[in-house]
Amino acid sequence: xxxxxxQRKIVFGVLVVVxxxxxxxxxxASPTRHEPSHRTARPAPVSGGGPAAPASPPQGITAQVNxxxxxxxxxxxxxxQEFATAAxxxxxxxAAYGTYRFDEQPDAYxxxxxxxxxxQVAQQVAQGFAAPxxxxxRQQEQTVASCTATLDQVRDIGNNSIIFLVTGKQRxxxxxxxxxxxxxxxxxxxxxxxxLKVSAFEPADVGQAGDTGGGGRG
Numbered sequence: 001x002x003x004x005x006x007q008r009k010i011v012f013g014v015l016v017v018v019x020x021x022x023x024x025x026x027x028x029a030s031p032t033r034h035e036p037s038h039r040t041a042r043p044a045p046v047s048g049g050g051p052a053a054p055a056s057p058p059q060g061i062t063a064q065v066n067x068x069x070x071x072x073x074x075x076x077x078x079x080x081q082e083f084a085t086a087a088x089x090x091x092x093x094x095a096a097y098g099t100y101r102f103d104e105q106p107d108a109y110x111x112x113x114x115x116x117x118x119x120q121v122a123q124q125v126a127q128g129f130a131a132p133x134x135x136x137x138r139q140q141e142q143t144v145a146s147c148t149a150t151l152d153q154v155r156d157i158g159n160n161s162i163i164f165l166v167t168g169k170q171r172x173x174x175x176x177x178x179x180x181x182x183x184x185x186x187x188x189x190x191x192x193x194x195x196l197k198v199s200a201f202e203p204a205d206v207g208q209a210g211d212t213g214g215g216g217r218g
Contacts, residue, residue, distance in 0.1 A: 054159040055191055056082060077159050086189040086196045089116055090164040091149045093198045094185055097125065098147025098168040102138040106130035117198040118190075141174040152184065155204075161190035165204050 054077030061074050073080045093116045100109055110126035117125070129135070137143075147170045155163040163186055170181040184204040189196050 054078075076157060078157070078162065082196065083162070086162050087151055087164060089189050089196055089198060090162075090166050090187040091151050092116055093187060093201070094149035094166045094168040095147050097201075098145060098149075098170045098183075100129065100138075100143075100145055102141070102143045106135075118192055121198055121200065141176065143172060143174050145170050145172045147171075155186060161188055161199065163188045 056077055056079055058077055059074040061071075073083065076083070078086065093113065096113050096116065106126045106129045109129045110122050113125055114122045147168050150167045150169070151164060152167055153165040155165050157163075165184055166187050167182060167184045170183075172178050172181060185201050186204045186206070187198055188200040190199040192199070
């Protein structure tokens, strides 16, 4: 088919407009068309299976170590204030745990300890105090015990917990007499929300006697 110059110019102009329109469509539509596939291919976050990071990461020491101003707390996952609070909690717990009266109700006993312990430990001590055989014997003997506690040693430090060795010294009075008793405990103080509370305790010579440098006392 023979076209005049004018017809050829018209056809050429139409082709240019069509090609331009196709180019604009491909430029705009292409990212939209492929966007879902990019979202699908992006790997989902994977939670780590290792130990939990400490709530107070150690600051570390970059300068040369000097015995005169060595700050050990820069290497620990607890600040000095947190460490002191944890130690105070462990000591107060042992003193409160070993102080009781034969006529004290289990709920009242647990309430005294509750500010120092996790909910699980609060239930544990309440159940132990209410055990029929123990409670009946204390009532029959009218047992009254007062206890003081001594911090002995740090057994272990974890990212979010510290285990203290604490000795409780009891003065016990009964209807038929009385006496003194001493027992060392391994007390674990752990972060509980924004607080530090006793999360576990057991006699110091249970399971890890070798760590105490001579076992439990009493």
